[in-house]
Amino acid sequence: MQGQDRMVPVYASGTQVLEKIHEKWKSTKQRYPAMYSSVVGGIILDPSMMVIPIDDHMVHRGHGVFDTATISDGYLYELDSHLDRLLVSACKAKIDPPFRRETLREILIQMTAASRCKNGSIKYWLSAGPGDFQLSPKGCTGSAFYAIVADAAGAATSRNKDGVKAITTTVPMKHPFFAGIKSVNYLPNALAMAEAEERGAFASVWVDEGGYVAEGPTMNVAFVTAGGALVLPAFDNILSGCTAKRLLALAPKLVEAGLLKSVHDARISADEAKQCAEMMFIGSGLPLLPVIEWDGQPVGDGRVGRISVALSDLLRDDMNSGPERIPVPYSGSMKNDHH
Template sequence: MAVKVWINGTVFDEADAKVSVFDRGFLYGDSVYEVLRTSGGRPVDLEPHLDRLGRSAAGLMLPMPPLDLLRGALAETLAAAANAEAYVRIVLTRGAGEIGLDTALAENPLRIVIVRPLARPPAELYERGATLQIVHVVRTSPRAIDPGVKSGNYLNSILALAEARRAGAYEALMCDAHGRVAEGSSSNVFVVRGGVVATPPVDVGILRGITRERVIELARAEGIDVREQPLLPDDVRAADEVFITSSIRGVLPIRAVDGRPVGRECPGPVTRRLMRAYDGFLDRVARGEA
């Protein structure tokens, strides 16, 4: 089990992987990134992640390297790390240069691939459920920064998660400036009421999660009614079931919101079906069938 880092064409051990303190990703969060995992050693949903990386780069006017370069870098780094299963982080920064906000000061964009052993949440959280806290930190307005851009500036989510952790919760749930449910600090949220699954629409101002999209697809294939619709905090608190999704977590059940139990059992029946469906998808990826 090892950590390997590819930086602009060279694979380094963790201790030797270094970037300049003048890099704009370090100074300003002037960067974009993607996180994914492997299943059976194969990257999960790599192409959707690369597509989103390209959109994020375009949104920040960052140079996007050829996709074949990134695919090759990922394959090289995964092979060097030789982990059974891996966490992967792909990072693009504008590069280093004279200190100042003007993007014209940046030189030599950085392309980075970080690979380390996959560490999923404890099994207990999948068996009993995690806890969610609806926080006071408001999701950044789409009029300020496009939520579809997965940038290195993550202060909004950092502050949200810090508030949730102070309340003793596992994950935060943010609302937008109008009080509508948005998303977690690093997850998308779903609720189940009367067998119907609902999740906030993208136009509320959320990141279009890759796993969110995959779970919606899997749910509809299972014959489950899924609706993308605005939700209020009370819709989450009163739900029969709540779960969150992300690339590393997959489908994770929620047993309590704001300290109040969710539904009669956790995971609930719909959440269990979707957990099995997503695990089945990961199995197909491992076999090279998805």
């Protein structure tokens, strides 16, 4: 709008509003090939139709939790551990899910099948639900479950084979209670990410008040000490990373192969961590990204280390052929839009 005298359009009919929304989604439609809303009670294929009530407490009070999972070559990777974490988050946030775990899981699998997406990710939210604009969730009519499929087609994948830069963020860290809940309150995380980008880094790292390394804004960190130990910061004041835990389970293979001396999670100070031979970011979207520079100083010899490469291969193999995959039943999915 240009001047104050311009009138704000008033749309009395839903059709006119829909036309506007269709216009907005026209170019990006294929990126979200399927969605789900418990308010609607089904899978939605047109992003224009995926609406969240504005009086949903997740929207105006941040009273919601979420999680993700990767779709890799037609399989959902590690869905169960992400779903477990979602339910832990929901419990801590006093959100009683609208469905049992099995139903939530089935909805996510059917939504992925309906999307026909073979590579990408799913994201899903449990919310205190719509109701009113009060702070208390008492007026909510019932908790809600929302989900989307994000197609990875066209997304950059191999951008960081050469390693990335990290910075220590100045953004205050979340209190351990809140860091352990994957809630929609990601303002500190978004600011930490923005700070990294402003300073030419891929992502930032939180160091706690005691000087110990915590985590990144949407990822965990790991180190290989000069003595050959793989160390991940303990999960007591950070989010319990599904990929980090998987790495802890897989990495002993490198001990057997003689590449690593040991594997464990522990408190590690930033001073100690900066003496390490290798450093990496770990998270479901990555799944592993070597860090070659931290706060302007080279990590180890400033090049991607061989343990990082070996660990990355372990995670990739696990995604491609490991036991934590659920085949998506694409052929069984039905479009109900003709009914």
